[in-house]
Amino acid sequence: MNSGPQEQESKVMVANSRFFNRSELIGFVTLALLLIVILPLALDIFRLNLVAKYLTYAFVAIGLVLCWGFGGILSLGQGVFFGLGGYCMAMYLKLEASSVENTKIQSTPGIPDFMDWNQITQLPLFWKPFHSFPFTLAAIILVPAFFALIIGAAMFKRRVGGVYFAIITQAIAAILTILIVGQQGYTGGINGITDLRTLHGWDIRTDHAKLILYFVEVVLLFGCILLAQFIRLTKLGRILVAMREQEDRVRFSGYSVANFKIFAFCAAAVFAAIGGALFTLEVGFMSPSFVGIVPSIEMVIYTAVGGRLSIFGAVYGTLLVNFAKTSLSETFPQLWLFGLGALFIAVVLAFPAGLAGIWADYVQPRIDRMFASRRPKSGNGWTGSSVADGAPAE
């Protein structure tokens, strides 16, 4: 049972001499068709906006594939980075929405409404730079990366890993939520930052804007997929996998294990932050309910359902779990938690490699056989890509 993901991994890893092998190319094209052509044509703008919301989680899931699937570092605090990215974007949008003309009725015009409600009369210092759009864009990437760097450096340099790392990241998610909720005057408290209107003067609430944002998001998503695939194929990606399997051996070979782990963790954090920033744009608000323990662990389940070793799987897993969540909680609200809980257990017990594993074990061989049967068979009956590629002979 334990060998599930690793076995599948070895099949995937060995076949990579090109950027995409055949099945990955098919996966890439299928996903592109689905997201760029089929979904925008088939769904109305409301449903498409829902898909856009789900896809923001897919960024987090791709980051988790890198960090957890390949690197073996389970972070239960991805909501922190999702939230940091989202809050950076929300702060910019909020400042734009609370210009002096828009907030004439407040006792202090020109500051966000929730600050006015909390008797704050001056814009806090850390809000001020968010008047600038370029600064905001930089902050969305750099703030979470820096935060992840500090956490990662403090933990991995001292060889804290595995379970301890998971628990501490979870605690950090809890701390940040309590902090945001508690400091209502500076953060908007439990309601978060709401009533966002324009991005650089462009109204983000119209249907047209939502459509454009969706396509921007899909392009960014494919950018992240390609980047993740690139990281996976470089030496760095291979060292990550080696480290997951035999950390000491990698260390004794002279690699600085901690630095590779820090990199993977930071990359995952940046992906999550991009997702968070897009979430704010798509949905129009940001609140601590996307930062805490529960959302963070739900993001892990998206990755686990999709397949923790598969970048495409992470995207499909995110979409599927979220569709299931929306439709189940719309019709049978009580069943949803039972379903989600059962999904966790089933994925862990029966399908450790997730959807991607099921695909690789049951669907892919059939497709391969279909292709293979049309080709003339070579001498002893081996298909072209079995033993030569190092796949286990059956």
Place this chain on the structure above:
Amino acid sequence: MFGEYSIGDLGSIFVMQGFAGLILFSVYVLMALGLAIIFGQMGVINMAHGEFMILGAYVTWMTSNAFQHFAPMLFPVYFFVAMTLAFIASGSLGMLVEWALIRHLYKRPLDTLLATWGLSLILQQAYRSVFGAREVGVELPDWMMGSWQATDSIQIPINGMFVMALTTLITIVVAYVLFWSRWGRQVRAVVQNRVMAGAVGINTEKVDRYTFGLGCGIAGIAGSAFTMIGSTGPTAGQLYIVDTFLVVVFGGAASLLGTIASAFTISQTQSTLEFFLSGSMAKVITLLAIVAILMMRPQGLFALKVRK
């Protein structure tokens, strides 16, 4: 921040907040004891630990209702029956879970985390369906109400003292069972070297199951004690799970003494800070301090010296 209080006032504040901290300490210890056995000894991360605790709380609530209806004269002592029932209920559910779920995952600790999280979601929803989403509170018998007037300005609630006495007793029992009984020796042998323990004739599967059951049973007792100082809702367990894990990790996972010491430090810091700051900031500062200390000293306060 101390300016407006006199020295005498401050003394009373520290004593009373200290005592409030001791009650929090008792709950932490009871929850963390079960977790320290499961996580520290077996290496299994049980995210559903809070839900086992809540099960104990609901069992206590049902027992109290049953006694009120059917045997009102025995009501003053219902709590002892309830505690036993809570231990049995949580313990047997724990053993069932170990058999169905955990035993397949001993080699994959991160996956136990995900699976038990799924279990906790299912249990929460089950509590919500069965007992309703509203919080329930038990009625305390008369002798547990009221408080003891130590001096003019210091009052100590009796139910708090009872919870503390209970905690002390259970800690002693657990320490005895783990460190001096034959079964405890078997548990520790299995933890240290599973294969060798099996080779000398210890039934490791059985030991695992009972260890997990014991940890969950203690969580049930913790829940039972919890009803005396607060009300119980379906998601109350989740509020405590992160704190409890931090208590165990901060203390040094495999050390019972460390768990107790860290529960003491954390609860005292938090309740003393709570008086001067808002509740949320007190919690943030306490948790941040723990995380910072853990980053500097990842093995926790009391680390066992093990050759690896």
